[in-house]
Amino acid sequence: MTGKEGYDVKKMMKKAAVCVLAAAMVTGLTGCGSLTDGKRIIRVSHAQSETHPEHLGLLAFKEYVEENLGDRYEVQIFPNEILGSAQKAIELTQTGAIDFVVAGTANLETFAGVYEIFSMPYLFDSEEVYKSVMQDTDYMEQVYESTDEAGFRVVTWYNAGTRNFYGKKPIRTPEDLKGLKIRVQQSPASVAMVNAFGAAAAPMGFGEVYTAIQQGVIDGAENNELALTNNKHGEVAKYYTYNKHQMVPDMLVANLKFLNSLSDEEYQVFKDAAVLSTEVEMDEWDKSIEEAKDIAVNQQGVEFLDVDVDAFKQVVLPLHEKMLKENPKIADLYNHIQAANEAARGGEQNGK
Numbered sequence: 001m002t003g004k005e006g007y008d009v010k011k012m013m014k015k016a017a018v019c020v021l022a023a024a025m026v027t028g029l030t031g032c033g034s035l036t037d038g039k040r041i042i043r044v045s046h047a048q049s050e051t052h053p054e055h056l057g058l059l060a061f062k063e064y065v066e067e068n069l070g071d072r073y074e075v076q077i078f079p080n081e082i083l084g085s086a087q088k089a090i091e092l093t094q095t096g097a098i099d100f101v102v103a104g105t106a107n108l109e110t111f112a113g114v115y116e117i118f119s120m121p122y123l124f125d126s127e128e129v130y131k132s133v134m135q136d137t138d139y140m141e142q143v144y145e146s147t148d149e150a151g152f153r154v155v156t157w158y159n160a161g162t163r164n165f166y167g168k169k170p171i172r173t174p175e176d177l178k179g180l181k182i183r184v185q186q187s188p189a190s191v192a193m194v195n196a197f198g199a200a201a202a203p204m205g206f207g208e209v210y211t212a213i214q215q216g217v218i219d220g221a222e223n224n225e226l227a228l229t230n231n232k233h234g235e236v237a238k239y240y241t242y243n244k245h246q247m248v249p250d251m252l253v254a255n256l257k258f259l260n261s262l263s264d265e266e267y268q269v270f271k272d273a274a275v276l277s278t279e280v281e282m283d284e285w286d287k288s289i290e291e292a293k294d295i296a297v298n299q300q301g302v303e304f305l306d307v308d309v310d311a312f313k314q315v316v317l318p319l320h321e322k323m324l325k326e327n328p329k330i331a332d333l334y335n336h337i338q339a340a341n342e343a344a345r346g347g348e349q350n351g352k
């Protein structure tokens with residue numbers, strides 16, 4: 001498929017999706033969902049391409065729901081920000097115009113303060129601690145429910161890897177960031193982090209980043225490795241620095257009224273489908289990172305730089321205290337994560 005054809009198809013899909021949504025709104029079917037052949041249509045929006053681990057996880061979600069409740073529900077997945085950027089899609093989920101959205105916690109911050117915690121730089125000591133905290137369903141369930149007043153509830157999480165800086169020029173030390181314009185997610189905490197490095201934070205939607213780098217509006221961005229390949233940023237930014245500043249999960253967020261409208265049996269099916277989607281996503285994630293690195297190096301000519309992570313960490317560590325002081329909603333989860341970090345350190349010291 002040529003770039004032009006690809007663009008047209010994307011444009012057509014977007015048009016179709018907007019029509020679906022507009023029709024649902026005009027006919028007043030929003031909120032209680034639309035019915036086709038007596039089936040309730042469940043709309044799920046996300047920002048990634050159809051080869052991304054999240055899309056594959058959501059296909060498993062769809063399959064499980066339809067296998068178990070196919071007489072009542074049909075799940076439709078809208079990828080590539082077709083229904084709008086994360087911020088917009090969260091609003092649609094809040095109002096019930098759609099039922100689910102996958103959004104990074106950075107995008108949830110402005111709706112529910114507790115999620116700011118994940119934008120805190122160097123929060124988790126390792127990927128193992130990160131995964132163990134996120135997979136601790138009993139604990140995370142309380143966090144998920146804490147956003148009920150915002151009209152939505154998280155039903156599961158997806159691994160979105162470790163975020164690192166990348167740009168047109170190599171970033172080898174924290175000093176190299178000074179004066180650079182770096183795109184961040186629309187998250188006050190990420191803005192503060194990038195500014196603390198002496199760079200100028202440029203918050204914008206994910207879909208705008210490629211062109212912004214290409215046109216020199218920004219010098220770089222920060223994300224996991226899939227941004228280079230799935231989102232093609234490696235075509236315009238050739239240096240990727242492993243400074244490992246954040247592990248920001250993506251969340252599958254549901255409209256709360258929709259969840260409350262389900263019978264116990266139906267709720268369980270949706271919950272099980274969500275858990276299954278996470279298992280699939282996590283497996284696919286590990287594979288896709290290896291593939292992405294290979295493509296980035298061998299096809300895009302991206303150079304991966306290993307750096308002194310501690311040098312980066314020291315610059316932004318004071319943000320922990322500042323964020324805790326400014327947002328008491330993150331305190332519990334912060335302490336819980338610190339305990340997990342310490343337990344892992346203890347394990348290592350005891351000869352593990």
Ligand code: GCU
Pocket residue numbers: 047086102103104160185205206222223224227250
């Ligand atoms: C990742 C993440 C998304 C997020 C995006 C971004 O792709 O999975 O949820 O929106 O980064 O930086 O905007």
